[in-house]
Amino acid sequence: MNRTAILWRVASVLVAASFIAAWQLVADLRLVSPVFLPGPDRAWAALVRGFSSGDLAGKLIGTLEHMAYGWLAASIAGIALGALIGSSRTMRAYVAPSLEFLRPLPVSAIIPVAIAMLGLTQGMALFVIAFGAIWPIMLATVHGFAAVEPRLYEVARSLQMSRAAIIGKIALPSALPDILAGMRLSLTVALILSVVCEILAGLDGLGHWVLLSARAFRSADLFAGVILLGATGYVTSIAMSLVEQRLLAWQTAAR
Amino acid sequence: MSVVAKLDEARAARRQKTLIAFNAATLRLGGKTIIENLDLQVRPGEFLCIVGASGCGKTTALRLAAGLYRPTSGAVTFDGEEITEPRREVAIVFQDYGKALLPWRTAAGNISLALEASRVPARERGARIEALLRKVGLPGHADKYPTEMSGGMQQRLQIARCLAQEPTTLLMDEPFGALDAMTRQGLQDEVLSLTEASQTTVIFVTHDLDEAIYLGDRVIGLLPHPGRIGIELDVDLPRPRDQLATREHPEFLRLRRQLFDFIKATEH
The missing domain is CATH 1.20.5 (Single alpha-helices involved in coiled-coils or other helix-helix interfaces)
Structure with a gap:
């Protein structure tokens, strides 16, 4: 440096x-009244107290689980569907209008639908988080697959590569920068929706903790939860950057 | 019979044969006739150059031979067999090396792509890659990404990847068009020595008439709209060719004159 x-x-x-x-x-x-706004000293003390009693660690793990499962499900489905749509011109033409309708739909709007169908369950949370987080990944993958250099497909043809090899060795690595950018956006979406689901469905996690602390006027605990949520977003984003740097080392090699 | 005589006889026998044949090949794309009734025979081991004004269909002819296009009517055959798709013994060197290489793979990785496609076992790849890099003058560059290499080096790398296919035929589409004059001459000589050593058949498309005569056993000039053969010249210049001596040879100058006159006439 x-x-x-x-x-x-x-x-x-x-x-x-x-x-x-x-x-x-x-x-x-x-x-501001201390009932609503604790100082950083009190928030920090609440944070330490929460961890030493084990309550907060459990809530943090709960949120991380919701986020991770939803995000992973969104990633797998998003990349698979995006690859399917992006690698075929006709598929793009058929599916694109429907995607454009579904994409801007606020995910919070489908939460009541999901609750009606799946109940106040972990399955509902997983569905909602995955549904919200899939869009950035899927659309980025569609774009990435559609933008593969056509010359590379000719190289693959002249080498008589199999369809699986063409996807794995040409299309996927070529689309990877787009896919990773989409996955990074989805990480934030997954965190937001985890908290929303926990609040609405009373599932174990930081969202629930924040809600209960607010209702009980335990402002220090409330802030401890908010700080942890911020830290979660920050740390996962940094982890994602490290993964990106490693996987896309070839992009920085030339510069 | 002496060894030389035997070799001569073998060469003469090969000349009789045809490896790639265009039989009244016609290609129409989007209502336009790109190539019409092209008849052309390429002999095994021959170095054939195709020249012509831009838009005369020389690249298209190469893509027909590669199996990347199929003729609308007529046929293109390889060893008597109709070409329906690219085959491994025919390698294509594209002009735009920057687009034909995988930017996320190192030099070694790019060559490995061809070896993987030919199902060469992983433990044999390392030595093969090293030998190929040495062959094209890129030893010690195995771990560089294409974007870290100059244009000339990238084109060498693409040639190395093509050689990894162990092709009997090389199809080269203006491979040196984007390179500077010095790099270009160096690569011309390397392609000659590589293909002569292995008796590789080459179809070489270029817009550089000097390059065509310098490299080729035969030069075909195409006429545009639609593409068809306008001139055919046998190049009887001694081999190995030499950048200075060959280019000063009276026969070289005579062919050059003939070809320039032809191209000039097509441009009006």
Whole structure:
């Protein structure tokens, strides 16, 4: 890392620190009632207390599970469907209008439908999260498969590669940058929907914890949950970046 | 009989035969006739160059021989058999090397693609890849990505991948069109030595008339709209060819003149 990069890093840490300091100041001066706004000190204490009693760890795992299962299901189905649609021109022509109708549909709107059909169950949560998270992945995969360099297909033909080999060795790696970008977007969607499902269906997780803390006016616990949710989003996004960097090392090789 | 005489006889016998034949091949695409009634025989081991003004269908002729297109009428045969799809013993070197290489695979990985397609066992691939890279003058570049290589190096890499197919025939579509003059001459000589050593049959499409005469045993000039043969020249220049001596040879200059006059006439 060079000097300017270090300076930027230091500056970003300072911004975060001053934000926390301002928060502490507002809380200490009681500009907002402590019933609604705990200072970072109380939020941190609640966080530590929650983990030492084991409650919060359980909730965190619950949310992570919802998010992971939904996201993985969305990834598998999204890549498979996207590959199917993207690799065929006729399929694209037939399916694209339906996709355009379904895609902008707010997923929260289908939650009541899902609850009516599947009940307040883990299955319902899995369905809703996967349904919401599939769009960015599927549309990115469709685009990625449609944009494969036609010359490469001719190379594959002249090498008499099998259909499976063409998909695995040409189309999929070529579409991978698009697919990974879609999966990154879906990660956020999956987290949001996990929390929404937990709140609406009372499933075990941080969403439920946040809701109960708010109802009981335990503002410190509420903030502890919110902080954990933020951290979850941040950490999963960083993990995704690392995976991307590793898988797409060839893109940065030339620059 | 001496060895030389025997070789000469073998060569003469081969000349009689035909490896690739266009029999009244016609190709229409989108209502336009690209190639009409093309009759052309390519002998085994021959280096045939095809030239012509742009839009005369020279690349299309090559794609017919590759099996990437099928003729609307007539036939294109390989060893007496109709070409219906690309075959492994026929390798194609595309002009746009940047698009024909897999950017996510290293040089070694790109060559490996052809070996994988030919079901070469994994443990044999490493040595084969190394030998091929050395053959095309890229030793020590195995771990580079195509985007880290110059245009000339990328085209060498594509040629190495084609050689990995162990082809009996190479179809080359303006392979050096995008390269600078020095790189181009170096690659011309390398292609000559590679194909002469293995008696590979080559169909080489180019718009560079000097290049066609320098490389070829025979040069075909196509006429445009629709593409058909306009001129056929046998190149009786001594081999091995030499960038200076061959290009100064009176016969070279005579053929060059003839070909230039032909192309000029087609452009009006």
